[in-house]
Amino acid sequence: MSSSAPRESRISRQTKETDIKISLNIDGQGRSNIMTGVPFMDHMLTLFSVHGFFDLDISADGDTEIDDHHTVEDIGICLGQAFRESLGNFSDIKRYGHCLLPMDETMAQVAVDFSNRPFLHYDTVTLDQKVGTFDTQLILEFLRAFSQNGGITMHIEVKYGVNTHHIIEAIFKGMGRSIDQATAINLKTRGPLSSKGSL
Numbered sequence: 001m002s003s004s005a006p007r008e009s010r011i012s013r014q015t016k017e018t019d020i021k022i023s024l025n026i027d028g029q030g031r032s033n034i035m036t037g038v039p040f041m042d043h044m045l046t047l048f049s050v051h052g053f054f055d056l057d058i059s060a061d062g063d064t065e066i067d068d069h070h071t072v073e074d075i076g077i078c079l080g081q082a083f084r085e086s087l088g089n090f091s092d093i094k095r096y097g098h099c100l101l102p103m104d105e106t107m108a109q110v111a112v113d114f115s116n117r118p119f120l121h122y123d124t125v126t127l128d129q130k131v132g133t134f135d136t137q138l139i140l141e142f143l144r145a146f147s148q149n150g151g152i153t154m155h156i157e158v159k160y161g162v163n164t165h166h167i168i169e170a171i172f173k174g175m176g177r178s179i180d181q182a183t184a185i186n187l188k189t190r191g192p193l194s195s196k197g198s199l
Contacts, residue, residue, distance in 0.1 A: 106161025
């Protein structure tokens with residue numbers, strides 16, 4: 001994909017469990033319109049958009065009367081696909097990004113590589129099972145789906161912290177900043193940043 005081409009995508013996914021639509025502009029201003037039916041995820045994805053400077057629209061209709069699992073996981077799938085489609089073969093980007101993101105008493109360490117070799121390392125202090133009505137185990141499901149479908153190697157660690165909301169918020173802000181770095185145009189390269197010539 002040429003660095004002058006718009007880095008945008010639209011993804012739709014419809015199953016018997018969810019109906020999701022995502023519009024992404026990587027080179028945006030952090031504007032978002034996110035309505036997933038899972039208020040906590042709306043908040044986290046808005047933070048991700050703002051701190052990554054991505055314009056992001058997400059609408060989701062899922063079987064949240066059962067629980068939020070299918071909706072949260074499928075949003076991760078679609079968001080990963082949106083980044084993958086927007087970036088093509090990962091040409092002309094810096095590829096790597098990292099961030100140490102403090103949030104009051106906690107700090108998230110996030111490092112990403114748009115490698116076409118999806119892998120997730122996720123290691124945090126113990127989270128409360130719930131933030132409001134949201135099941136915090138679903139953060140792992142979202143991150144796994146996002147990294148797998150985006151072709152992203154992603155390492156996330158939170159070594160200390162008390163407030164579960166703060167911990168998860170630090171992760172999403174740190175992801176936004178790290179991915180903003182990694183997807184920035186690298187004026188020194190032509191094609192993917194790899195000694196092999198492709199990823």
